[in-house]
Amino acid sequence: MKISLITPVHAPSIPYLADAYESLRSQELPDGWAWEWLVQEDGRTGKVAAALPDDPRILSGTGKPGGPGTARNMAMARSGGDLLRVLDADDQLAPGALAREIDILSKRPDVGWTTCSVLDLMPDGSTVGWQHADPPGGILHQGEVLNYFRSKGYRLPVHPATLCIRRDLALALGGWMALPGGEDTGLLIAASVVTDGYFIAEPGLLYRKHPDQITAQSDWSANEEWQLRMQLIESRATALQSSFPTARA
Numbered sequence: 001m002k003i004s005l006i007t008p009v010h011a012p013s014i015p016y017l018a019d020a021y022e023s024l025r026s027q028e029l030p031d032g033w034a035w036e037w038l039v040q041e042d043g044r045t046g047k048v049a050a051a052l053p054d055d056p057r058i059l060s061g062t063g064k065p066g067g068p069g070t071a072r073n074m075a076m077a078r079s080g081g082d083l084l085r086v087l088d089a090d091d092q093l094a095p096g097a098l099a100r101e102i103d104i105l106s107k108r109p110d111v112g113w114t115t116c117s118v119l120d121l122m123p124d125g126s127t128v129g130w131q132h133a134d135p136p137g138g139i140l141h142q143g144e145v146l147n148y149f150r151s152k153g154y155r156l157p158v159h160p161a162t163l164c165i166r167r168d169l170a171l172a173l174g175g176w177m178a179l180p181g182g183e184d185t186g187l188l189i190a191a192s193v194v195t196d197g198y199f200i201a202e203p204g205l206l207y208r209k210h211p212d213q214i215t216a217q218s219d220w221s222a223n224e225e226w227q228l229r230m231q232l233i234e235s236r237a238t239a240l241q242s243s244f245p246t247a248r249a
Contacts, residue, residue, distance in 0.1 A: 004081030008071030013089035069183030097204035112195030116204030137201030
């Protein structure tokens with residue numbers, strides 16, 4: 001059995017790949033499981049492959065620039081895992097993260113995806129809790145994430161950068177949305193309306209805070225384009241929800 005880590009890369013995040021790799025290399029997986037790391041450059045400069053260590057478990061790729069959603073999907077196309085786990089290039093896995101996610105998804109066939117608690121990794125190396133309050137650990141029923149998203153001004157109760165999802169489910173949903181940002185939110189919410197998820201209360205990700213990250217830009221959520229992206233994510237989720245009678249409103 002295999003878990004595939006999906007990592008899109010653009011130029012400013014290349015220097016952080018070494019830390020991401022170390023956090024992955026140190027993971028202890030359950031017996032019978034292995035990992036592969038799909039690192040996809042959003043472009044064809046070749047700089048990403050040159051920055052990666054020599055490890056046969058790393059599968060680097062390039063392609064026409066198309067944004068993070070396209071890069072994630074091209075990485076998924078090359079993946080061979082039963083599970084897909086998001087790992088953004090500038091983030092790090094916390095110890096035990098993959099083992100906990102594999103354990104839940106192996107034992108709970110009714111659960112299609114997991115997310116987990118996050119610690120913000122500050123520029124000085126310190127960590128602080130994520131700015132939003134976490135839900136209780138356990139099942140996130142169909143429709144819960146979407147209802148929160150609608151009622152809280154397009155905010156999420158869980159962090160999309162921690163998504164671990166069954167590969168078949170991600171494929172059935174069309175993978176990541178072709179958006180210039182928020183594509184991870186789109187897949188999380190789509191999955192959340194067709195299957196139950198599970199929130200793991202232990203921190204599983206160090207989410208690096210730095211000036212070059214996309215969500216740190218001053219106009220990230222303060223313009224009409226962002227609003228349109230969120231509306232499209234909501235509309236797709238609503239359409240999916242109406243197609244699945246078991247989805248909870």
